[in-house]
Amino acid sequence: MIYPTRRAVLIGAAGAPLALLAGVAGEGLWLAGLAWVLVLLLALALDAMLGGARDGLSLIAPRAPLAAVSRDGSANFELRFSARAPATLEAALGGSERLGLLQDVLRAPVEHGLAELCFPLRPQRRGPARLETLWVRWTGPLGLAWKQKIFALDLDVPVTTDLRRVRDEAVRLFARDAQFGAKIQREVGEGAEFHALRDFQLGMDRRAVDWKQSARHAVLLAKEFRTERNHHVILALDCGRAMSEPLGEAPRIDHAINGGLLLAYACLRSGDRAGLFSFDSAPRLSTGALGGPDAFRTLQLMAGRIDYSTEEANYTLGLTALAGELQRRSLIVIFTDFTDSTSAELMIEAVGRLAERHLIIFVVMRDDELDEMISAEPSTPEDVSRAVFAGSLRRERDLVVSRLRRLGVHIVEAAADRLGAAAINAYLDLKRRDML
Missing domain, CATH: 1.20.5 (Single alpha-helices involved in coiled-coils or other helix-helix interfaces)
Incomplete structure (x- = not known):
């Protein structure tokens, strides 16, 4: 054209x-x-x-970019002119709105017949997406005529969970082992599994002294324990309407998935087994407790299938179905949010039945926007109404959390970007206290 x-x-x-x-x-x-x-x-x-000939312009092996929700990425393309080439060119990229293209038109120089295009993107929602069309145009030396060529891309670009954040956080949390290299080791110390007897030394817990064996050998001997392994840890993700609403730069469910995958990595690294379970109005996904070298990769793939939902979460059906699948006592980590007292009442009832047999960690995200509404100095009547409403929501949430604590549920409340680390700390604390 x-x-x-x-x-x-x-x-x-x-x-x-x-x-x-x-x-x-x-x-x-x-x-x-x-x-x-x-x-x-x-x-x-x-x-x-x-100007450069349209037939002499070619697109070199286009590749689908890696796109993750709420992470800056780019769609890169390389163009080649086989004959006469212009000094610069302009390009536009057409694709799904889900990809979050940040720049409509890109201007790039042409050097030695090659031009590199880098379109920045920042996806906001997970799911399937496509790059459809690339428009390229340039002018001759007089700048009077545009020459345009259209490339049909048809590239599938699935927007996935931001696994780089999970990997970086995991490396930071477990970097203390890097200097020792990869090795097989026994975690000796706190735990419930008996390992061996050793001489009692100053500073050891006196409750660990084995008085019978000490009397037999005429020397103080203490019991040494080994950390138990092979516990089942199930990550129950509420993917209902409330969890699909945005919090910060991403929906709540994406923050929950990131935190859940980081906790799963810690569990698998500690020798335990981890599994995913998601529900909204009905159970949607269940992997069971997985272990072994490929377990984390499987959990990554399954987490990518968790979709956004417009339906209300049915805690009674979802958690009852989860309880029916579990054949042994497990640690269940529930990532959820609640917006009204009716759903909270049903949730408390369902969690209470689950807590009779299993150990429960209840993970909720701290809503900084709600706290800002409460603490902000009002200047208009609307600000007062907003602060009163936000305060009532905060009181309802605190009431629900206190009732869950009375049921023996362990509560983790943290900011969205610290959800995984807070859940890991709670998991390690329970493991240290031999409650799993």
Whole structure:
């Protein structure tokens, strides 16, 4: 496709009044206007001929970018001119709105016949997406004619969970083991599994002294324990309507998935087994407790299948179905949020039945926007109403949390970006206290 640039249009528009005045001034001068049009058309044709050929432009092996929710990424393309090339070109990329393209039109230089395009993107929602079309245009040396070529991409770009954040946080939390290298070790110390007897030393817990064996050998001996392994840890994710609402830069469910995967990594690293369970109005996904070298990769793939939902979470059905699947006592980590007293009442009832047999960690996200509404100094009547409403929501949440604590449920409340670390600390604390 070849069409005039803005410069050509302005030049043509500037010459039209002059040609009209010349035609009015004299009968033979109207030919000057015709000559002006012909000169402009010839200049357009010459500029189009001197510009890079459309047939000589090719797109080199386009690849689908890696896209993760709430993480800056880029869609990169490389173009090549086989013959004469322009100095610069402009490009536009068409794709799904889910990808969050940040720049509509990109201008790039052409060096040695090659041009590199880098379109920044920041996806806000997980799910399937596509890059559909790449438009490229450039001008000749006179800047009078645009030459455009369209490339059909048809690239599938699934927007996944931000696993880089999970990996970086896991490396930070477990970096203390890096200097020792990979090795098999026994975690000796606190735990419930008996390991061996050793001489009692100053500073050891006196409750660990084995008095019978000490009397037999005439020396103080203490019991040494080994940390128990192979516990079942189930990550129950509420993916209902309330969890699909945004909190900060991403929906709540994406924060919960990131925190859950980080906790799963810690559990698998500690020798325990981890599994995923998600529900909204009905159970949607269940992996069971997984272990082994491929367990974390499987959990990553299954977490990518958790979709956003517009349905209310049915805690009774979801948690009852989870209880029916578990054949042994497990640690159940529930990632959820609640918005009204009715759903909270049903949730407390369902969690209470589950806590009779299993150990429960209840994870909720701290809503900084709600806290800001409560603490902000009001300047209008609307600010007062907003603060009163936010305060009532906060009191209802605190009441629900206190009732859950009385049921023996362990509560973790943290900011969205610290959810995984807070859940790991709670898990390690329970493991240290031999409550699993």
